[in-house]
Every structure is written in structure tokens, then in C-alpha cells.
Amino acid sequence: MEKLIIIGAGGYAKSVLDSIDYYNYKVAGFVDEFSSNTEHLGYPMLASSIEELINAEQYFYFIAIGNNYHRKRWYDKLKERRLRLINVVDKSALVSQRATIGNGCFIGKMAIVNSKSIVCDDCIVNSKALIEHGCYVSDHANISTNSVINGDVCVGTGSFLGSCSVTRGQLKIGNWVTVGAGAVVVDNVEDNKIVAGVPARIIKDCNNGEELI
Template sequence: MKNLIIIGAGGYAKSVLDSLDYMNFKMEGFLDDIKLVGSEHLGYPIIGSKVEDIKQYSNCVFFVAIGNNAKRKLWFDKLKEHELSLINVIDNSAIVSRHATMGEGCFVGKLAVLNHGCRVGDNCVVNTRSLVEHGCEIGDHVNLSTNSTLNGDVIVKEGGFVGSGAIINGQITVGKWSLVGSGAVVIRDVRPNTTVVGVPAKEILSNSVKYNSL
């Protein structure tokens, strides 16, 4: 059994703990830059507050439970810099095709589906009831929110965020660090660093707003 440290003591951590395989991982505590070190979250201690603290726990494995893609990427990169191990957390109700592939540090929530031939990068969130159809390519640090639907052969590039209930038609590309609003229906490609909303989805913010800024 491996000792686990979760980075981020917020709401996302509730889903992670609910889906964790406790037969293989023992929860050690949280690192969080807001909550007081020594306090508790969900019954586990806050054992650190900053990136430098991860070096003290080189014998542990890690999971980054931060919803913001850019901040999640920052922690992921620091963990890799220190050659530390990240785990995937996959709920036992999720359906993951044996022909799907997945990187490190990913979360697949309750009743989510990853179908034949889809490829999921590192540090991704595939949240509750998300559907990722055949042949989709999900880049690193992507967040697919609850009930989002990616039809066949969709590409979501690095840092993309797909809001709850959004639908992306087949063979559409969502550019790097772009955001698809909740409930949107995407029928054409989305440019990088762009926010689209509505039915059909239309661009409301362009490169003047950097979704990936920290």
C-alpha cells in the first residue's frame, strides 16, 4: 500500500477521496496554500502549504486535486521536476475502454465513459458522467466538466476547459487554453485562448484574456 498526498484541499478533493482505491492507497494528508497547516480537511491533516514542501514526502505518491487547469499544471510540473510519482484516480463506476490510453495524474469520475481509441493526456479531469467518444484526443491539463459530451474524433488541446453539459460535435478541435461555457453546443473549431458560449457556441472573449494566466 502506498501513502498518498493530495494537493488541494477543496471541493474537488471530495470527489477524489470518494473514488480512491483504498485497497492500494493510504491517505496521508493534504498540501494546500490557503488552509492553515495543522488543521484538517475531510478528516485528514493539512501537512504543507507550498511547492517546496513536496520534497519532504519523496516516499509518497501524489494527486493534484485543483480544478483550475493552470494551477493544476503548475503543481504537476513541480512534481515531475522533483521526479515524484502521480497516480490516476478512476471511479469504479466509470467505463474505460481497454483500447483507451491515459497519462499520469488523471481523474475519471462517477459514470464517466472513455470509449474505444480515445487518448487522454496527463493531469486531466474527466468529471461525473462525461462522455468521451471514440477517437477523441484530450491534451494535457484539460478539464471536462460534469455531463459534458465529446462526440467522435474531437480534439481538445492542452489546457482546454469544457463546461458542464456542453456538447462538442464530432471532428471539432478546441484550441489550447480555450474555455467552452456550460451548456454550449460547439459546431465549429474553437481558436486557442478563446471563450465560447451559447447554442450554437459563439466567441465572446479572445486572446486579450489569457485563461492560462496564474
């Protein structure tokens, strides 16, 4: 059984712990740069950084950080050190055999990824989210709870689609876009925009996903 370290000791870690394949991975503990606790959810707090770990290469890793910008920062650290990332796919998720899932992704409870869709590295497809056929979800994106992406949509790097949002088919959502909860996207969205409403309209610019709504 492989030893697993979870990076990030916040609320998202609860969902991750619930969906881990415990037949193949044993949770060794958490790394979190902000936590002063000695444990989280019954597991020890091992360190505040990768550099503090002894024999870091012996572990597998999963990044349980919801913010796309900060998750990417940790992803880049792990890749630079050639440490091993896993996917966490809940047993209730439906992932087509014709879909492609990258590295370090979370596919939550009752999420659906349909045929010929590609979910790239370090993405979150949260509980009950639907990614229809032929979609392309770029690195570090977050498809939030109960959101719907219809067929042949391209979601850019680091974009965040809020809970219960709906994206019409055959659209392009740019890089580091934030789509507000409940929004209905009917047109392409340019890079670094925040959109909200029904239909979705640009409400402001954003900077690399640091502001999520």
C-alpha cells in the same frame, strides 16, 4: 499500501476522496498553499508546499485542483522533482481497454472514455462526462460534469469544457479554450478563446485558462 498526499484542499478533493482506490493507497493528508486549517475532510493538513515535506519522495501524489492553470503549475513542480503521480479512476467509470489514460488524471463517477481515445496527463474527466471514440484530450484539460465530446475531437492543452456542453464530432478545440456550460460547439475553436451559447460563439479572449466560466 502506498501513502498518498492530495494537493489541494477544496471542494474537488471531496470527489477525489470518494473515488480513490483504498486497497492500494492510504491518504496521508493534504498539501494546500492557501489553507490555514489543520485538517480537511478528516485528514491532516501536512504542509503548504512540497518543500516543507520531509522525505517527499516516499509518497505518491494526486493534484485535486480544478483550475487548469493552477493544476498545471503543481504538476510541473512534481515532475521537476520526479515525484510520483497516480490516476484516480472511480469504480463506476467506463474506460475502454482500447483507450489510453495518461498520468495524474481523474476519471469521475459514471464517466465514459470510449475506444481509441487518448486522455493525456493531468486531465479531469468529471462525473458523467462522455468522451467518444477516437478523441484526443491534451494535457491539463478539464472535461466537466455531464459534458459530451463526440467522436474524433481534439481538445487542446489546458482547455475547459463546461458542464452539459456538447462538442460535435471531428472538431478541433484549441489550447486554453473555455467552453461555457450548456454550449453546443459546432465549429473549430482557436486558441485562447471563450465560447458560449447555442450554437457556441466567441464572446472574448482568455489568458491561459485563468478565467473559466
